[in-house]
Amino acid sequence: MNFFDDLKARLERFMQGRYGLDALSRALLYAALPALLLGALPYLGLLSLLAYAMLGWALFRILSTNFTGRRMENEKFLLLSQPARRRATELYNRFKNRDKYAYFSCPKCHAKLRVPKGVGEITVTCKMCGHKFDKRV
Ligand SMILES: [Zn+2]
Incomplete structure (x- = not known):
């Protein structure tokens, strides 16, 4: 058995018997990193205090044996971060498919719509409100 296996x-x-890493702990760790770096700048020292608090909380949660409380x-x-995570995923997919699809809002209900790019003048039917309108893509 080598050193790393050991x-x-x-x-x-x-x-064993500790809670480990979950989404909240991961978010705390990701948020603490830029706060720690920015906290090194002049006049932003309070950010490093915030970063250490986040790191401490994340460590406490990872090493905790109270599974019910952490869960x-x-x-x-x-639940609270769901809208932000959904929006981030939406933006990521939109960026990833930017060559394939054109994105815009329905003029009547403002629902987000997507159509294949390069099809020319088309009649779009909003799937939310049924409004039909012409669009050049
Ligand atoms: Zn609509």
Whole structure:
């Protein structure tokens, strides 16, 4: 057994019965990194305090043995962050498919619509309100 296998086995033994990483802890760790870097700049020292608080909270959650409490916190976080996560996914997909589709809003109900690019003048029927309008894509 080499050094890293031994280290991995020790870490696995240490983490047995502990909550581990979840979405909230991961978000705290991701948020703490830029706060820590920005906190090093002049006049932004308070950000590093915030970063250390987030790191401490994430570490507390990862090492916690109170599974029920951590799960409830995580579920609350997922519920509250759902609109932002959905919007981020939407923007990511829109960027990923920017060559294939044109995106725009329905002039009547403002629903987000998508049509294949390069088809010329088309009549679009909004799937939310049924409004029909011409669009050049
Ligand atoms: Zn519509």
